[in-house]
Structure formats: structure tokens, C-alpha cells
Amino acid sequence: MTEGRTKTFYVLTLIFALYVLFLYGPTITILVLSFQGPSGGMTFPMNGVSLHWFHNLWNGIGVPNVVDALINSLKLGIVVTIVTVVISIMAGYAFRKRFRGSNLLFFTAIASLILPSIVVSLGIALEFQLVNQTITGWGDTLVENYVDIENPTAWTNFLGWIGTSIQDNYQTLMGLFTSGLGAHLTWTLPFGLLIMFAVFNRFNPAYEEAARDLGASPWQTFRYVVLPMILPSLVGVALFGFTLSWDEIARSSQAVGSANTLPLTLRGLTTTVTTPVIYALGTVTTAVSFAVILTAFIAVLIVQARRRRHGSDAGKGVV
Amino acid sequence: MLEAKSRWTPYWQAAPLALVFLIFFILPLLVTFIVSFWTYTGYSIAPAFVSDNYLTAFDKCFSSLPDLCTTFRTYLSTLKFCFLVWLITLVLGFTIAYYLTFEIKTPTMRIVLALLTTIPFWTSNVIRMISWIPLLGRNGLVNQALMGAGITSQPIDWLLYSSFSVTLSLVHINTVFMIVPILNSMSRIDRSLIEAAYDNGASAWQTLWNVIIPLTKTGIAIGSIFVITVVMGDFISVGLMGGQQIASAGKVIETQITALQFPIAAANAIVLLAVVLMIIWTMLRFVDIRKEL
Structure with missing residues (x-):
């Protein structure tokens, strides 16, 4: 390998720069146009330059459920996050x-991913x-079998009542937090599992053994040693x-029932809306x-900074 | 007592994961397979054991050969997108992974640039598709620039809602799936192997072809499997960027679901699944992915 910069370096840097432009250019375009x-x-x-289209969006753009879809997606996203982590x-x-x-479980997870x-x-x-x-x-x-029959008893009345209740009230089990949640989990859990693999492959069990030797319960070991x-x-x-x-969007498309998520609504809007309000929604x-990405990065930086500051908390006891 | 207890620990720890996959992945696939033999009426599906749905899926496909039936043409078109997108993302992804691994010297810079390529993965695909509209449309930026430069006198129509824009968008979204696994394999290459190649008189191209590419084979395979399976089943990009005019294996299924023809959609889903599994199986013959994990 040669010292200094070769011609290859400059060519590849140009390709990389063009790729980054290709990657971010379109998004920046609609950000500006919104x-x-x-x-x-x-x-x-x-x-x-105006905030006109954002006002328009906030007022519901005359299209029903845009704000609902946003709230649906937020709620579902938070639940998916918690369930995925746990x-x-x-x-x-x-x-x-x-x-x-x-x-078998591992390959099922991979299959679910691809x-x-x-x-x-x-x-x-x-x-x-x-x-x-x-x-x-x-x-x-x-x-x-049990409604309007001869010789009804309390039991047949009860069964008949269940029957009519189902007929009157039951519509579908499908929904945002049943089928929709499940559909999202088949997509997020494989990623979560792969990250945990990477984590535990590099985890030194000596820390847990030390905690156990010092009398920590399995929960305490997790809470005060592994988790941090x-x-x-x-x-x-x-x-x-x-x-x-x-x-x-792809897995949600058939599986969220009547409630729409934001990406589904957005896709629907592309065919009906012909004003920059769709860019505002995109923005x-x-x-x-x-x-969310920024919060995650800042959270990681804070954890690392704290770790550097505190170093070891040996001798301070369980806080 | 403690021994007996800890023996069961991994089972209850894995149980929630197994349960989610059972209810929302394994059972749905089974149900799809079963329903693909059922019949349907306007609102409901009814148990039966008929091959009608598969016959419908392959309607006149074999009798009319060598002319291609709709299904074969759809799959051919989907495979064409697959091959094109695979080739472009592979070359692009490999080049970028190579640049990050071998041309960037400081680890911090490498992490920052790698993150720069992965951040869009965490943003919405639909928006990343919509973003092309102001660029590629009839009055879009590209046409304005081309006409301004006098290259064309009329706006070019095939930039948006065409095979071109579908391919562009699929490359845009999926290159990251090539970059990450190839980067992962490449960063594990022992630098002394490359120095040894140079010391023995290998040219840069020889080193690339005989040392680096064989050692990144697994990463290439993982990335390829991901890109190919995503494109094979895609119906969002093909729909949105193709102006709902271009057919794909996934889009056919979506159309049939919209028409409430669930058993036919199920039969087509099983066919798509079989094709995808065949492709994965073929690719796995070239590499042992378990070595990477």
C-alpha cells in the first residue's frame, strides 16, 4: 500500500460523494419544496417561501384521517419498540x-426477515x-340452537346470550394492536435478535460470575451489571x-385492518393529492x-460519557 | 433444584419470540398454503380441495407456449428488475464498502461515513419514492436542466412512472443492504494478506479479484439474498414508481387481494414463495452463511 493519496482514492471519493448526493438529494428536494x-x-x-402547506396539513388537508394516521403510527411505533426490546x-x-x-428458531427469524x-x-x-x-x-x-327453543334452562339462555352477543357485537379481531402489531414484530424482531447476538457474542460472562459470587440474584445481576x-x-x-x-408499509398493507398507518395514508395520497401538502407530510x-435517530445517538453518547466519568463504581454499593 | 430450574430458563426466555413467530409468521404461511386450495364467494372463503386457484394462476401458460402467458411475463419482468437491481447494488455496494474499508484511514471517519450511508434506511421508503417526483417529472428538475442545456427540446417522459424510475428507486432503497454485509466481511480481512499479495507482485486488480473478493464472498451472498428477495416480492416501488402500470409478482397478489380473490392470491403467494426459496437455496449452495454468524 502506497503512502499518500492515490488516484484510486480520488475516483472512489467522487463515487462516494455522488452516492451520498443520490441518497440524500431527493429527500432534501422535497424538504425544500414543502x-x-x-x-x-x-x-x-x-x-x-411559506408555511402554508404545513398549516394546510395541520387542518387535515381536506383528506380524512391524516392526523389519525399519524397518531396511529406513533402509538403503534411506541408499542412495537417496547415489545421488540423486551x-x-x-x-x-x-x-x-x-x-x-x-x-429452528434462529432460521425462522431469518426467514421472517427475508x-x-x-x-x-x-x-x-x-x-x-x-x-x-x-x-x-x-x-x-x-x-x-339455543335461542327461542322449547324448555329453555339457565344454561341454554346463557349460551343463547353469548350467541346473540357475538352476532351483535363481534366484527373482527384484526386491528392495529393485534394483527398490525404482529406484522410489524415479524419485521423488527429479526433485527433485534441479530443485534442481541452481536452484543452477547462479545459479552464477558466473568462480570456476571463476579456478581453472582458477591451474592447478587439473577435479577440484580441483570439490573445492575448486564443492563448498564x-x-x-x-x-x-x-x-x-x-x-x-x-x-x-408492505407488511402493514393487508394486516392493519380498518385503521390506516401513516405510510399507507401517504401512499394513498400520492394518487389523489397534487399539491405540495404531500411534501409537507413527507417533511x-x-x-x-x-x-428518533438523533435521540438514539445522543442517548448512546450520554451513556458513554457517563461511563467514562464514573469509571468504576466499586465500593459504592447497590444504588 | 437449581440445576433443574436453570435447564428450563432458555425455554421461557425464548418463548415470547417463538410465540410471535408462530402466530404471525408460521401459522399465516400454513394458512396461506391451505387457503390456496379453497374456494371463495363474494365475502368469505370456504374449505375445499381444489386446484382451480393454481390453474387460474397459470391460465393457458403451458398450452400457449412458446408464447408467454401473463403470469410468465410478469415473473420474467420481475426477474429482470431483480437482476438489474442486484447487479447495480452489488457493484455500487462493493465499491462503497471497499472505499470505506481500504481508503479511509481513521476509524472515526469510517464510522461517520458508514452511518451516512445507513441513516436513510431509518427513514420512510414511501417518502424516498415520492421525493423523485419533483426531480423526474415532466416539469421536474432533470427535464428543466436537460432542456435548459439544449439537450432535448421536449421533456423526456420515461424518467418517471417507468421501468427506469422503478429500477432507480429500488437501487436507491436497497443499496444499503449490500453495503452493510459486504462492509462487515471486508473489515474482517487481515491486512497482512493484502500486503502479502502486493509483496508477491500482485497488481491492484489481481489483489482485488484473488484476495478481497473471495474473502468477502459471504457478505456478497447475504447482501444478494436480501436485495433479491426484497425486489422479488416488491409491490410498493413497482406500484408507486411505475404509476401502477407495471406488473410484478407481488403486485399481482395485491391486486387479487383488493378484488377479494383470497384463494387465488394465496396460490400466487405460494408460487412466489417457491420461486424465492429456490433462488435462496441456489445461492446458499455457493456459501456457508452460518460461518459468518
């Missing part, structure tokens, strides 16, 4: 030991449709959990993503 003046169109030139930690612990079926999302989404939709058909079927059978050490990686898992859920969505 501040288009009230009379401006979907493309350049800018007709003045399940990933538990599974990460499990995979440190040998257990039957660990290979198999076409449309297939997964359709599968979940079909599964819930079958559940719905089954429950409705039960309701109908119960009503048929793996915290930055958990922030990473949370980052993946939220951003992947926030942006998820807001990207801003949320960046706020």
Missing part, C-alpha cells in the same frame, strides 16, 4: 445457552379472516424497532424519523 409558497406547484421554481433481550439471553429448537412481505401480510390477513369466520360461525350456531453494559445496544434495538415500524414524517 416550504413552497401558497401559489407554488409540485416542482421548482419556488413561488415564495422480547429481544429475553431471546438474546436464551440463545446464550443451548436449547432444543434453537437452530421472505416477501406481501406473502407474510396476506398470510396474517387470511389467518385473521379464518378466526373471524370461525367466531361468527360459533355465534350463528349458538343462536340457532448493554444499554447502548438496547438503544440501537429500540431505534430499529421504532423507525422500522414507523416506516413499515413531517422524515423529521420524526430524524428526531
Whole structure:
């Protein structure tokens, strides 16, 4: 390897710079265009600079459910994040030991990551449709057999009441926090699991043994020894959990039921909305993503800074 | 007592993960397979064992050969996108991974630049697609520039809502899946191997071809599997960037779901799954991915 910069370096730097421009250029374009003046169109030139389209967006742009979709996506994203972090930690612990079926579980996770999302989404939709058909079927059978029959007893009345309740009230189990949550988890959990693998592959068990020798319970060992050490990686898992859920569209497409998420609404708007308000929505969505990414990075930096400042807390006891 | 207790620990720790995959991944795939043999009426699906759905999926496909039926044409078009996107992302991803590993000298700079390439992965794909509209549209920036420079007198139509924009958008979104695994494999290469190659008189190209590429084979395979499976099942990019005019294997399924033809959609999903699994199986014959983990 030669000293100094070679010609290859400059050529590759140019390629890299062009790639970064290709990567960020379009997003920056709509960010700029979302501040288009009230009379401006979907493309350049800018007709003045204004917050007109953001106001327009805030007032619901005449399209129903945009704000609802935003709130739906936020709520779902937060739940997905929490569930992903908890399940990933538990599974990460499990995979440190040998257990039957660990290979099968691992390959299932990988399969869940790479198999076409449309297939997964359709599968979940079909599964819930079958559940719905089954429950409705039960309701109908119960009503048929136990409502308005001769010699009713308390028991048959009760069964009949369940039947009519199902007929009157039951619509679907499908929803944001049932099928929708599940669909998102099939996408976020493989990433969480892979991160936990990377974490525990480099984790020195001597720390846990020391804690155990000093009389810590398994929970105390986790809470005061393991958790602080793996915290930055958990922030990473949370980052993946939220951003992947926030942006998820392919698996959500058939599986969220009647409630729409933001990406689904956005996709719908591309065919109906022809004003820069869609860019304003894009800017807001990207801003949320960046706020989360930035929070994650700052959180990791704070954890690392604290670690450097405190060094060791030996002799200070359990706080 | 303690022994017996700890023997079961990994099982309950893995249980939530296993349960999620069972309910939301394994069972749905099974249900899809079963329903692909069912019949349907306007609102519901009914148990049966018929091959009609598969016959519909491959309607006149074999009798009309050598002319291609709709399904074969759709798969051919999807495979074409797959190959093109795979090739571009592979070359681009490899080049960028090479640049970050071998041309950037300080670790901090390497991390910063690597993050720069991965951050868009954490933002919305739909928005990244919409972002092309003001650039590639009839009155978009590219056409304005081309006409301004006198290269064309009329705006070019095929920039947006075309195979071109679909490919562009798929490359835009998926190159990161090549960069990360290749970067991972490449950063593990022992530098002394490369120095040894140079010391023995190998040229830069020979070193690249005979040392670096073989050692990054696993990363290339992982990235390739990811890109190919994503593109094979894609219906969002093809739909949005193709102006809903271009067919793809995934889009066919979506259209049938919208038409409530669930069993036919299920049959097509099983066919797509089979094709994807065949591609993955073929690729796994070239590398042992477990070595990387």
C-alpha cells in the first residue's frame, strides 16, 4: 500500500460523494419544496417561501384521517419498540445457552426477515379472516340452537346470550394492536435478535460470575451489571424497532385492518393529492424519523460519557 | 433444584419470540398454503380441495407456449428488475464498502461515513419514492436542466412512472443492504494478506479479484439474498414508481387481494414463495452463511 493519496482514492471519493448526493438529494428536494409558497406547484421554481402547506396539513388537508394516521403510527411505533426490546433481550439471553429448537428458531427469524412481505401480510390477513369466520360461525350456531327453543334452562339462555352477543357485537379481531402489531414484530424482531447476538457474542460472562459470587440474584445481576453494559445496544434495538415500524408499509398493507398507518395514508395520497401538502407530510414524517435517530445517538453518547466519568463504581454499593 | 430450574430458563426466555413467530409468521404461511386450495364467494372463503386457484394462476401458460402467458411475463419482468437491481447494488455496494474499508484511514471517519450511508434506511421508503417526483417529472428538475442545456427540446417522459424510475428507486432503497454485509466481511480481512499479495507482485486488480473478493464472498451472498428477495416480492416501488402500470409478482397478489380473490392470491403467494426459496437455496449452495454468524 502506497503512502499518500492515490488516484484510486480520488475516483472512489467522487463515487462516494455522488452516492451520498443520490441518497440524500431527493429527500432534501422535497424538504425544500414543502416550504413552497401558497401559489407554488409540485416542482421548482419556488413561488415564495411559506408555511402554508404545513398549516394546510395541520387542518387535515381536506383528506380524512391524516392526523389519525399519524397518531396511529406513533402509538403503534411506541408499542412495537417496547415489545421488540423486551422480547429481544429475553431471546438474546436464551440463545446464550443451548436449547432444543434453537437452530429452528434462529432460521425462522431469518426467514421472517427475508421472505416477501406481501406473502407474510396476506398470510396474517387470511389467518385473521379464518378466526373471524370461525367466531361468527360459533355465534350463528349458538343462536340457532339455543335461542327461542322449547324448555329453555339457565344454561341454554346463557349460551343463547353469548350467541346473540357475538352476532351483535363481534366484527373482527384484526386491528392495529393485534394483527398490525404482529406484522410489524415479524419485521423488527429479526433485527433485534441479530443485534442481541452481536452484543452477547462479545459479552464477558466473568462480570456476571463476579456478581453472582458477591451474592447478587439473577435479577440484580441483570439490573445492575448486564443492563448498564448493554444499554447502548438496547438503544440501537429500540431505534430499529421504532423507525422500522414507523416506516413499515408492505407488511402493514393487508394486516392493519380498518385503521390506516401513516405510510399507507401517504401512499394513498400520492394518487389523489397534487399539491405540495404531500411534501409537507413527507417533511413531517422524515423529521420524526430524524428526531428518533438523533435521540438514539445522543442517548448512546450520554451513556458513554457517563461511563467514562464514573469509571468504576466499586465500593459504592447497590444504588 | 437449581440445576433443574436453570435447564428450563432458555425455554421461557425464548418463548415470547417463538410465540410471535408462530402466530404471525408460521401459522399465516400454513394458512396461506391451505387457503390456496379453497374456494371463495363474494365475502368469505370456504374449505375445499381444489386446484382451480393454481390453474387460474397459470391460465393457458403451458398450452400457449412458446408464447408467454401473463403470469410468465410478469415473473420474467420481475426477474429482470431483480437482476438489474442486484447487479447495480452489488457493484455500487462493493465499491462503497471497499472505499470505506481500504481508503479511509481513521476509524472515526469510517464510522461517520458508514452511518451516512445507513441513516436513510431509518427513514420512510414511501417518502424516498415520492421525493423523485419533483426531480423526474415532466416539469421536474432533470427535464428543466436537460432542456435548459439544449439537450432535448421536449421533456423526456420515461424518467418517471417507468421501468427506469422503478429500477432507480429500488437501487436507491436497497443499496444499503449490500453495503452493510459486504462492509462487515471486508473489515474482517487481515491486512497482512493484502500486503502479502502486493509483496508477491500482485497488481491492484489481481489483489482485488484473488484476495478481497473471495474473502468477502459471504457478505456478497447475504447482501444478494436480501436485495433479491426484497425486489422479488416488491409491490410498493413497482406500484408507486411505475404509476401502477407495471406488473410484478407481488403486485399481482395485491391486486387479487383488493378484488377479494383470497384463494387465488394465496396460490400466487405460494408460487412466489417457491420461486424465492429456490433462488435462496441456489445461492446458499455457493456459501456457508452460518460461518459468518
